[in-house]
Amino acid sequence: MQDLTEHIIELIRLASTNLPPDVEAALRKAVEQEEPGSAARGALETILKNVELSRSKSTPICQDTGTPIFYVHHPEGWSTRRLREQIVAAVIAATKRSYLRPNSVNTLTEKNTGTNIGDEHFPVVHFDEIEGDTLMMELMLKGGGCENVGAQYSLPNNELGAGRDLAGVRKAVLDAVYKAQGQGCAPGILGVAIGGDRGSGYTASKEVLYRKLDDVNPDPKLAEMENRLTKESNEMGIGPMGFGGKTTVVGAKIVGLHRLPASYFVTVSYMCWAYRRRKMTVKGDEVNYE
Amino acid sequence: MREVNIPISDEVVRSLKVGDSVALSGVMVTGRDTAHKWLADTFIKKTRPPQGDDLPTFDALKGFLSGGVIYHCGPVVSGLDTKDYKFVAAGPTTSIREEPYQGDVMRLLNVKGVIGKGGMGLKTLQACQEVPGMYLHAIGGAASWIAQTVTRVIGVYKLDFGVPEAMWVIEVKDFPVVVTMDSHGGSLHVEVEQKSKSVLDELLARG
Numbered sequence A: 001m002q003d004l005t006e007h008i009i010e011l012i013r014l015a016s017t018n019l020p021p022d023v024e025a026a027l028r029k030a031v032e033q034e035e036p037g038s039a040a041r042g043a044l045e046t047i048l049k050n051v052e053l054s055r056s057k058s059t060p061i062c063q064d065t066g067t068p069i070f071y072v073h074h075p076e077g078w079s080t081r082r083l084r085e086q087i088v089a090a091v092i093a094a095t096k097r098s099y100l101r102p103n104s105v106n107t108l109t110e111k112n113t114g115t116n117i118g119d120e121h122f123p124v125v126h127f128d129e130i131e132g133d134t135l136m137m138e139l140m141l142k143g144g145g146c147e148n149v150g151a152q153y154s155l156p157n158n159e160l161g162a163g164r165d166l167a168g169v170r171k172a173v174l175d176a177v178y179k180a181q182g183q184g185c186a187p188g189i190l191g192v193a194i195g196g197d198r199g200s201g202y203t204a205s206k207e208v209l210y211r212k213l214d215d216v217n218p219d220p221k222l223a224e225m226e227n228r229l230t231k232e233s234n235e236m237g238i239g240p241m242g243f244g245g246k247t248t249v250v251g252a253k254i255v256g257l258h259r260l261p262a263s264y265f266v267t268v269s270y271m272c273w274a275y276r277r278r279k280m281t282v283k284g285d286e287v288n289y290e
Numbered sequence B: 001m002r003e004v005n006i007p008i009s010d011e012v013v014r015s016l017k018v019g020d021s022v023a024l025s026g027v028m029v030t031g032r033d034t035a036h037k038w039l040a041d042t043f044i045k046k047t048r049p050p051q052g053d054d055l056p057t058f059d060a061l062k063g064f065l066s067g068g069v070i071y072h073c074g075p076v077v078s079g080l081d082t083k084d085y086k087f088v089a090a091g092p093t094t095s096i097r098e099e100p101y102q103g104d105v106m107r108l109l110n111v112k113g114v115i116g117k118g119g120m121g122l123k124t125l126q127a128c129q130e131v132p133g134m135y136l137h138a139i140g141g142a143a144s145w146i147a148q149t150v151t152r153v154i155g156v157y158k159l160d161f162g163v164p165e166a167m168w169v170i171e172v173k174d175f176p177v178v179v180t181m182d183s184h185g186g187s188l189h190v191e192v193e194q195k196s197k198s199v200l201d202e203l204l205a206r207g
């Protein structure tokens, strides 16, 4: 089996230091919408200067390099045990090279392992076997500040007047955006899962964030809701960093999951503007990054 | 953009208002959860006797923090092996976690400025009025840009807390912040929260 360690280090470097083009384009659009001279505009301008600087110097966009979340879609014949070993080796090396900050803390002893390696859930690694001959590895770095403002609602929710339907989902998500204020480093991106159980809801609300910002949900009802949530979140005027302003979120992505008849969860993962996700494909000797 | 040097005088603090953009220059100290808890337990609540290098560390910090600025930041630092430290990435972390300690720490050490992100609560706002001091909001996530304003790492205390939690003494030039809580009781966070709440209520009523 091929050793992908060096390539995974490169994937981590890219993710940590080079903001994806779709995200940068959305931020550039947002700057133009804010009043010249406002704190909101100043914040976005600094963010964009930071994005350029990180790219040119290969330094982390944000010092909180987050939880590394890997999704590995591999053809038949790859050993997931060995792939995991390579991911672990790459994470350790990337931490040494300062692409990642040591972020893995033992909750009971309060000791930081210093390597970004913890238990079997740190880093997070998902495997699934796919058809064909191309391995695809996706990586997202999910920051702590924005993770802390994620939320899960069990519908119906009387306080919000939210029933078990899309109208109720909308209310729950808007409430989550309001509660987050600027704390998740707005402008944010919303990953929303409807249904599932408490665990699968959170997992899916992050998976949906691997989608491109400018893609369109194939389900027209969800596509409409994604646009509406973006627009209405912005009407709240929370703005970049919570300074007040027009841009509170730059996108919303929704996925529907099957659920038990008894449960109806709405799960929101809030992604900060430092929306770091990158993809690598491996086919024979050919390795590509996106 | 107003240029402000650290240490900051009371006059300057009083002259700054919510919404002002400021470029900070001078010496500041990073400190986050472990540092604040350590200060509170050892020197404020005194539930834990000083031990090891606690006392000399505290004396040294007093010198830097009186009239000075504390920065909620867990940096990425290079040169850990050689002690030739450099800040690689150094954006703010969420400040509200320090709310139980911050006001008392400001009073204890005469801290004039607290930098972080997301704003803080009423206890800190109260301390801002008394000390007087202010809360300065940095741009969350702008880690490389801010690291570039760090011209020198002067030293580090309590490195055994871990790199992010240690107290780094740094010299900065033109560090960009926005005053979001001032010494007159103003808070941009309260304003924005109230405005957004009334819009939320409208949106929820729309069905």
Ligand code: SF4
Pocket (backbone or CB within 6 Å): A062, A063, A064, A065, A066, A142, A143, A144, A145, A146, A147, A183, A184, A185, A272, A273, A274, B091, B092, B093, B140, B141, B142
């Ligand atoms: S929320 Fe995102 S941008 Fe903000 S500090 Fe955390 S990782 Fe960085």
